[in-house]
Amino acid sequence: MAETFHQWTLAARPLGRALAETDFDLELAQLPELRDGEVVVRTQWLAFDPALKGWMENIAGYVDAMAIGDPMRGSGLGEVVQSRHADFAPGDIVHGPLGWREMAVVDAALLARVPDGTPPTASLGVLGTTGLTAYLALVEIGKPKPGDTVVISAAAGATGSVAGQIAKLAGCRVIGLAGGPEKCAWLVDELGFDAAVDYRNDKVRARLRELCPDGIDVMFDNVGGEILDDCLARLAVGARVVICGGISRYNFDPRDAGQMPPGPRNYFNLVFTGATMQGFLLPRYEAQIPLARRRLTDWVGSGALRYKEDIQTGFENAPRTLMRLFEGRNFGKQLLRL
Amino acid sequence: MAETFHQWTLAARPLGRALAETDFDLELAQLPELRDGEVVVRTQWLAFDPALKGWMENIAGYVDAMAIGDPMRGSGLGEVVQSRHADFAPGDIVHGPLGWREMAVVDAALLARVPDGTPPTASLGVLGTTGLTAYLALVEIGKPKPGDTVVISAAAGATGSVAGQIAKLAGCRVIGLAGGPEKCAWLVDELGFDAAVDYRNDKVRARLRELCPDGIDVMFDNVGGEILDDCLARLAVGARVVICGGISRYNFDPRDAGQMPPGPRNYFNLVFTGATMQGFLLPRYEAQIPLARRRLTDWVGSGALRYKEDIQTGFENAPRTLMRLFEGRNFGKQLLRL
Numbered sequence: 001m002a003e004t005f006h007q008w009t010l011a012a013r014p015l016g017r018a019l020a021e022t023d024f025d026l027e028l029a030q031l032p033e034l035r036d037g038e039v040v041v042r043t044q045w046l047a048f049d050p051a052l053k054g055w056m057e058n059i060a061g062y063v064d065a066m067a068i069g070d071p072m073r074g075s076g077l078g079e080v081v082q083s084r085h086a087d088f089a090p091g092d093i094v095h096g097p098l099g100w101r102e103m104a105v106v107d108a109a110l111l112a113r114v115p116d117g118t119p120p121t122a123s124l125g126v127l128g129t130t131g132l133t134a135y136l137a138l139v140e141i142g143k144p145k146p147g148d149t150v151v152i153s154a155a156a157g158a159t160g161s162v163a164g165q166i167a168k169l170a171g172c173r174v175i176g177l178a179g180g181p182e183k184c185a186w187l188v189d190e191l192g193f194d195a196a197v198d199y200r201n202d203k204v205r206a207r208l209r210e211l212c213p214d215g216i217d218v219m220f221d222n223v224g225g226e227i228l229d230d231c232l233a234r235l236a237v238g239a240r241v242v243i244c245g246g247i248s249r250y251n252f253d254p255r256d257a258g259q260m261p262p263g264p265r266n267y268f269n270l271v272f273t274g275a276t277m278q279g280f281l282l283p284r285y286e287a288q289i290p291l292a293r294r295r296l297t298d299w300v301g302s303g304a305l306r307y308k309e310d311i312q313t314g315f316e317n318a319p320r321t322l323m324r325l326f327e328g329r330n331f332g333k334q335l336l337r338l
Numbered sequence: 339m340a341e342t343f344h345q346w347t348l349a350a351r352p353l354g355r356a357l358a359e360t361d362f363d364l365e366l367a368q369l370p371e372l373r374d375g376e377v378v379v380r381t382q383w384l385a386f387d388p389a390l391k392g393w394m395e396n397i398a399g400y401v402d403a404m405a406i407g408d409p410m411r412g413s414g415l416g417e418v419v420q421s422r423h424a425d426f427a428p429g430d431i432v433h434g435p436l437g438w439r440e441m442a443v444v445d446a447a448l449l450a451r452v453p454d455g456t457p458p459t460a461s462l463g464v465l466g467t468t469g470l471t472a473y474l475a476l477v478e479i480g481k482p483k484p485g486d487t488v489v490i491s492a493a494a495g496a497t498g499s500v501a502g503q504i505a506k507l508a509g510c511r512v513i514g515l516a517g518g519p520e521k522c523a524w525l526v527d528e529l530g531f532d533a534a535v536d537y538r539n540d541k542v543r544a545r546l547r548e549l550c551p552d553g554i555d556v557m558f559d560n561v562g563g564e565i566l567d568d569c570l571a572r573l574a575v576g577a578r579v580v581i582c583g584g585i586s587r588y589n590f591d592p593r594d595a596g597q598m599p600p601g602p603r604n605y606f607n608l609v610f611t612g613a614t615m616q617g618f619l620l621p622r623y624e625a626q627i628p629l630a631r632r633r634l635t636d637w638v639g640s641g642a643l644r645y646k647e648d649i650q651t652g653f654e655n656a657p658r659t660l661m662r663l664f665e666g667r668n669f670g671k672q673l674l675r676l
Contacts, residue, residue, distance in 0.1 A: 224606070238622065243608050263601030268562070270581050270617030277615045279608030284576065 002030040008072045008100035008318050015057045018250075019326060023056065024072065024319040032105055039108045040082035043098050043315075047075045047124035048322050048334040053250050072100035072318070077114070077124055088113075095123045100318050102338065118297060125158055125333035126307040127296055129282065133244065134162035135292045137280035139170075141242045142218040146171030149212050151231055154222035154247060156183035158307070158333035161191060162296075163220050163244075165305050168192055172218070175211050177204065177227060179328045186331075191306060204230045215239065215273075224249045225261070232266035239275040250326055308332025340368040346410045346438035346656050353395045356588075357664060361394065362410065362657040370443055377446045378420040381436050381653075385413045385462035386660050386672040391588050410438035410656070415452070415462055426451075433461045438656050440676065456635060463496055463671035464645040465634055467620065471582065472500035473630045475618035477508075479580045480556040484509030487550050489569055492560035492585060494521035496645070496671035499529060500634075501558050501582075503643050506530050510556070513549050515542065515565060517666045524669075529644060542568045553577065553611075562587045563599070570604035577613040588664055646670025 011025040034040060055073060058065050066073065076098030080088050085108035088094065096111040098104040114120045118127060125131065137159075144150060150167040154160045155176025164187065167174045176187040176196045184196035197207045208216075208230060215236030221228050224246030232241070249261050270277060285292075299305035310330040312321045315338045324330045349363040372378060393411060396403050404411065414436030418426050423446035426432065434449040436442045452458045456465060463469065475497075482488055488505040492498045493514025502525065505512045514525040514534045522534035535545045546554070546568060553574030559566050562584030570579070587599050608615060623630075637643035648668040650659045653676045662668045 229601075237619070243606070246606050246609070249606060260603040260606070263567075263603045263605045265598040265601045267601045267605065267615070268581070268584050268587060268598070268617070270615065271584070271619060272617070274617055274619030274622040276617075277605070277608065279606070279610070279612055281575070281609060281612030284612040 002032075003103065004028050004030055005102040006315060007102070010056055010066055010068055010070050010072060012068070013057050014053060015059070019053060019319070019323050021319050026316070029071075029101070031103055034082055034084050034105060036084050037108055038084055038105050039080055039088050039094070039111060041076075041078040041094060041096075041098055041104050041106055041111070042081050043076045043078040043102055043104060043338055044093075045077040045121055045124060045338065046098070046100060046318060046321075046336040047077075047128070048325055048330075048336070049074070049129070050245055050247050050250065050325050052322060053326065073097060074100055075124055075128065076104075077120055078104075083108070093120055095120075095128065100315075102315060115297065118300070121309060121333075121335060122300060122307070124335060125309065126162055126300055126305065127293065130158045130333060131162050131296045131307075132289055132292050133280065133282055134159045135166055135296060136282065136285045136288055137242050137244045138163045138166050138218075138220060139292075140285060140288070141278045141280055142167070142220055142240050144170040144172045144218055148172045148217035149214065149236070150174045150218040150220065151177065151208070151212065151216045152220045152222075153177045153227050153231070154245070155187055155193065155196065156308075156331060157222060157247075158330075159244060160220065160222050161187070161332070162305065162307065164193055165191055165299075167218070167220075169299070169304065175208075177223075183331060186308070199227060205233070208234050218242070220244060221246070223247050224264075228264050229266045232264055232269045235269055235273045235275045237273050237275075239273055241270075241275060241277040243277060243279045247326065247328075310334050311337055313337045340370075341441065342366050342368050343440040344653060345440070348394055348404055348406055348408050348410060350406070351395050352391060353397070357391060357657070357661050359657050364654070367409075367439070369441055372420055372422050372443060374422050375446055376422055376443050377418055377426050377432070377449060379414075379416040379432060379434075379436055379442050379444055379449070380419050381414045381416040381440055381442060381676055382431075383415040383459055383462060383676065384436070384438060384656060384659075384674040385415075385466070386663055386668075386674070387412070387467070388583055388585050388588065388663050390660060391664065411435060412438055413462055413466065414442075415458055416442075421446070431458055433458075433466065438653075440653060453635070456638070459647060459671075459673060460638060460645070462673060463647065464500055464638055464643065465631065468496045468671060469500050469634045469645075470627055470630050471618065471620055472497045473504055473634060474620065474623045474626055475580050475582045476501045476504050476556075476558060477630075478623060478626070479616045479618055480505075480558055480578050482508040482510050482556050486510045486555035487552065487574070488512045488556040488558065489515065489546070489550065489554045490558045490560075491515045491565050491569070492583070493525055493531065493534065494646075494669060495560060495585075496668075497582060498558065498560050499525070499670070500643065500645065502531055503529055505556070505558075507637070507642065513546075515561075521669060524646070537565060543571070546572050556580070558582060559584075561585050562602070566602050567604045570602055570607045573607055573611045573613045575611045575613075577611055579608075579613060579615040581615060581617045585664065585666075647673050649673050649675055651675045 156178040222245035225248035494516040560583035563586035
């Protein structure tokens with residue numbers, strides 16, 4: 001008799017509104033028979049990323065559409081319990097697109113072993129897509145030069161905190177925007193940011209005026225909305241604006257449902273400053289990934305790059321754990337331990 | 339007794355609304371005494387550019403502020419009638435920032451002689467800032483590759499029509515957006531565009547879907563607003579969006595007065611396609627100007643580059659002539675013959 005396991009599936013599309021628990025169904029599934037080239041993984045950790053809401057909404061063209069009833073997607077880490085691929089054996093700790101499933105049959109080509117000497121969960125964050133995104137988006141689009149003023153939104157988030165530290169390594173003055181005094185203190189005291197702005201309690205425009213008297217050379221945006229506009233209003237000539245994420249866009253006014261939330265009013269400042277705004281799409285930088293991963297690994301090993309994990313527990317809490325990202329409640333890479 | 343002449347001055351700032359004739363005052367002025375290095379020019383032609391409204395509104399940081407009562411700025415062409423600079427003699431035909439004045443005392447360093455063998459008014463358009471903007475914005479930001487699909491908004495305007503023809507020279511498929519069948523026919527029949535979309539009578543989104551099945555590689559935008567959004571919705575992976583102008587933004591809803599009009603809702607498509615959006619600011623490309631001017635001159639001389647002039651007459655009509663730009667009434671470079 002086939003083994004059974006729990007999985008979360010997509011029950012409803014949260015287009016134009018906040019996520020709800022009713023967007024997800026928990027069901028019992030049966031493990032299919034293993035074919036050549038496949039591996040069975042028992043999930044130990046799941047990692048969460050804001051892009052997942054876009055996949056649920058089916059608005060991003062760069063991934064295959066998700067249908068109602070499909071298992072939820074997502075990166076995870078687990079132990080190989082069965083293998084029909086020569087590269088993997090039971091007991092191996094691997095990471096890859098496991099989905100929100102207690103057990104997963106996965107094409108071995110999509111899995112990678114956790115590198116020796118690195119903390120396993122780092123492969124889900126600072127040494128995974130999150131860190132690669134931070135490094136490549138900052139370096140390839142932001143093009144930081146020593147002495148540049150770099151502003152990072154959602155700076156205490158998994159991507160922003162890594163991007164900010166790499167900008168410091170590049171010789172920049174780095175200012176982080178984050179929600180609440182605890183996150184702001186962490187940026188300055190622990191990560192070495194030059195300043196932090198608490199968007200919940202500070203006047204963002206006034207603080208940016210004080211902190212960026214010569215304008216912003218690199219804006220690394222994970223948020224969109226008003227914060228992006230406030231930064232566009234202060235661009236230096238020749239600035240680079242990296243559009244990495246838009247977390248504020250995911251819970252927009254329900255009266256706007258069915259259409260996109262408003263765009264940045266101040267985009268025309270790109271003309272007055274000759275500035276560049278570019279979206280970051282990881283697959284375009286495939287060739288640079290091995291180099292980026294080596295550098296991130298070295299910096300994590302030497303302590304030059306620090307990271308934080310926000311660890312929740314219990315497979316039954318997967319939907320609530322994803323929601324934390326959109327409420328600004330996570331502090332560090334959002335993980336779930338099964 | 340000093341010579342007197344007429345000039346137009348700024349009477350009111352048209353921020354957040356359409357231009358009105360009451361934004362301008364016509365007054366009599368006295369020619370100041372000529373100093374060393376200066377030249378007196380009798381204005382024969384004035385040229386008009388949408389950027390002038392931004393200068394009147396005083397929203398662009400890249401030019402010195404204009405005060406109420408200041409003479410209106412603008413490029414012009416005229417005859418030297420008096421000179422205290424060795425490079426210019428009475429009778430020379432020169433162009434430069436003459437302003438809306440029948441006569442102007444100008445620093446000779448700001449003037450240039452009309453090159454031999456070129457039509458004098460071409461220096462105010464296709465061989466002046468307009469043509470340089472079209473060439474440099476397309477080439478340096480749009481980076482057209484043979485086979486690319488290039489979409490140009492306000493394609494029958496002075497800048498758009500030149501940019502589109504250069505994109506054809508670069509081996510691209512070029513689609514122009516223009517208002518009305520006459521302009522659209524001119525783009526296809528006279529300038530060799532591959533297709534034109536009449537934004538007043540066609541369904542823009544549907545037509546772009548038909549005409550750009552593989553997406554838009556280069557969007558050259560002079561308009562902003564809904565047309566920009568429609569194009570952002572169809573970007574190809576790795577697309578370049580050139581923000582050259584935003585004519586639709588100049589007459590926005592008066593309920594929005596005091597703040598910028600809405601930004602492009604679809605800017606986040608930059609992430610889904612890894613696309614770049616950059617503003618064009620001519621002073622950043624100073625080093626490339628001589629080369630660009632030589633190429634434009636060669637192409638105009640050989641007939642490879644065609645241009646149209648919209649000629650109004652009478653100094654008293656200067657304000658009404660500027661307004662034509664914002665009503666989409668001009669067809670070609672907007673000029674006024676004194």
